[in-house]
Amino acid sequence: MKNRGRLGYIKLLFKFIVTAAYDMTAVVQLDIGDLMGKQEMYDKLRDAIVNQDINGAGPLVQEALDAGLTPFEIINDGLSVGMKIIGDKFEAAEVYLPQIMMSAKAMKAAMEILDPILAEDETSESVGTCIKFVQEGDIHDIGHRLVATMLGANGFTVIDMGVDVPNDKVIEEVAAHKGEKLMLSGSALMTTSMLGQKDVMRLLDEEGLRDSVKVMFGGAPVTDSWIKEIGADATAENAAEAANVALELMKK
Structure with missing residues (x-):
């Protein structure tokens, strides 16, 4: 009886370990998927600024918000990356004032979506x-x-x-x-x-x-x-x- 009880315990423990390992794999896969999804959105936001996409910047920001990104993530990991790229290109004479002004308009369109949200969160x-x-x-x-x-x-x-x-x-x-x-x-x-x-x-x-x-x-x-x-x-x-x-x- 003792051996049968011990065997049952071992089987139960093994089942628990397998189940836990499966669940952890699922969690890891989910986290990786979330990260890939976020990075894809960051890249789109970045490109909207670099490519002077005035009409697309605002809808992209709204799409990012709907997907669960915070305004700070959108700005820091998406828009500001594009801003830095276009600034570096200007400094290297790879783009000129007209492109800078168009990128500025794309940024303005993006911030028109984010400004009201950020204003609500301002410290009193x-x-x-x-x-x-x-x-x-x-x-x-x-x-x-x-x-x-x-x-x-x-x-x-x-x-x-x-x-x-x-x-x-x-x-x-x-x-x-x-x-x-x-x-x-x-x-x-x-x-x-x-x-x-x-x-x-x-x-x-x-x-x-x-x-x-x-x-x-x-x-x-x-x-x-x-x-x-x-x-x-x-x-x-x-x-x-x-x-x-x-x-x-x-x-x-």
Whole structure:
């Protein structure tokens, strides 16, 4: 009887192991399928920006939302990847201003779907004020608007100064908000306009404002070494990272 009981227990245990292994295989297959489906959607979103698909970008975003992707996944893993590609192509003279403007329109169409959703999720208590601008001499605002949206969604009160903003106007705005929890975020797509970021840092020092504001610059040509050279605080490779970096800066 003892042997029969032990044999029954072994059979039951074996059945449990086989069943568990089968279930785990199914779970792994499901996870892999989900990942492949997500990546396919990310690629479509990316291509909509790179290929200037103004009419298709909005419906693709809605399709991604309906499939269960979050706005942050759509932006970080899809749209912003396309934005970076088109920025790199512009810097390498592989595309020109008309293509950049068409990509910007595709991005705008995509964000028209996402902006209301992100606005609903905004933190009620502001974590600080961010003065956002595109460097003087630069009118490319794809990344600028995307970062502004992400900062707003993460609790910042965003003051959007727009594009081609003279350095003295930037300094005036910083001075007007001195004493607040303040961050300055500027962007430049072109190397020529990026050089103006150094002038902004110099003017902040000359006006005695540097210690009153955290400074983050972004854009295709901006690197960590450039940030260190000009004495700014940080940069980021994409909009989602920019929001995280900004939040960390405000804690310091």
